[in-house]
Amino acid sequence: MTIVASGPPVSTSAAVTDKGVGPHLRAWRERRRISQLELALRADSSARHISFIETGRSRPSEEMVLRLAEHLDVPVRERNALLLAAGYAPRFPETPLNDPALDGLRDGMERLIQGYEPYPALVVDAGYTVVAANRGIAMLLEGVPEKLMTPAPNAMRLTLHPEGLAPRIRNLREWRGHLLAQMERDIALQRSDRLRALYEEVSAYPVPADAPGDEPEEPVPYFALPMRIEHEGRILSFVSSISTFNTPMDVTVAELAIETFLPADAATTKYLHTLLG
Structure with a gap:
């Protein structure tokens, strides 16, 4: 079996924007067809807090971003994008396969x-x-x-x-x-x-x-x-x-x-x- 170098990174549209992380989290929640209340219950939060995060009235902590991403089943690459949008450093490295x-x-x-x-x-x-x-x-x-x-x-x-x-x-x-x-x-x-x-x-x-x-x-x-x-x-x-x-x-x-x-x-x-x- 031969391991070959993979192609270029699969870039996503979840780039960092001046709108913050809220719109990205809302898009993922809507894609998963989960209500704010259901997400809040899963993440041990409140629907009000989720609403504030999505509208930009509240800046989530790094751990909250990761917790919400986990419950929304966000891909790992996109979790890095969410962290960047929230003002935090990416958490997950991208190691070349031949490393x-x-x-x-x-x-x-x-x-x-x-x-x-x-x-x-x-x-x-x-x-x-x-x-x-x-x-x-x-x-x-x-x-x-x-x-x-x-x-x-x-x-x-x-x-x-x-x-x-x-x-x-x-x-x-x-x-x-x-x-x-x-x-x-x-x-x-x-x-x-x-x-x-x-x-x-x-x-x-x-x-x-x-x-x-x-x-x-x-x-x-x-x-x-x-x-x-x-x-x-x-x-x-x-x-x-x-x-x-x-x-x-x-x-x-x-x-x-x-x-x-x-x-x-x-x-x-x-x-x-x-x-x-």
Whole structure:
């Protein structure tokens, strides 16, 4: 497995402004559809105090900003932005993935995805740049043009590009819809210009009129939406699962996601063990 440097930071629109932290906190509360009273109860405060913070009549303490951000499930990068808007220093560092301080993290991820073989697994950052992958992923990417692999492969681009995996995915329209919906949710959460540009790019890729439809030739009762992909004349079926780190204290770590692909049928399991076992 190779750890590569991730792309540029996923900047957000929660920049420091002269309006203070109040409007940003209100925007996050409204995004979560939580009332001032409910947030106050969760944060051991009062609705009046929350109102004063949001309107700028009261400046919250550093700990209050962090407490509200925790109860609003604000991403770590955005918590730094909230602290800056409130006049405090950022609390969470952003350590490059190849920094020696993250040696333990990289080793752990390597063991994890290698231990998942022969099934595919990869690690991506917040912009879907692939920072690590195992042999199962390499197998699926066989034959993909080098231009899509360098300088740093992007999972969404690799999957949806007409020269990538898209022509091999037997339920392309359905899987494409799933991936685009996932990106839309991430954009709403991260408010990232970089991520929005990626979404506009991949959503504009042409989908052939004769692209595989939403149903397999012989319907199978899958327990989750599968990705059905062709490999050397065989149709392999996978369902994916995404894991993130609990209570991260670093922006880089908070934005990493490990995606694993579980065989959705016995034939796929047998084939992978025969090929890579």
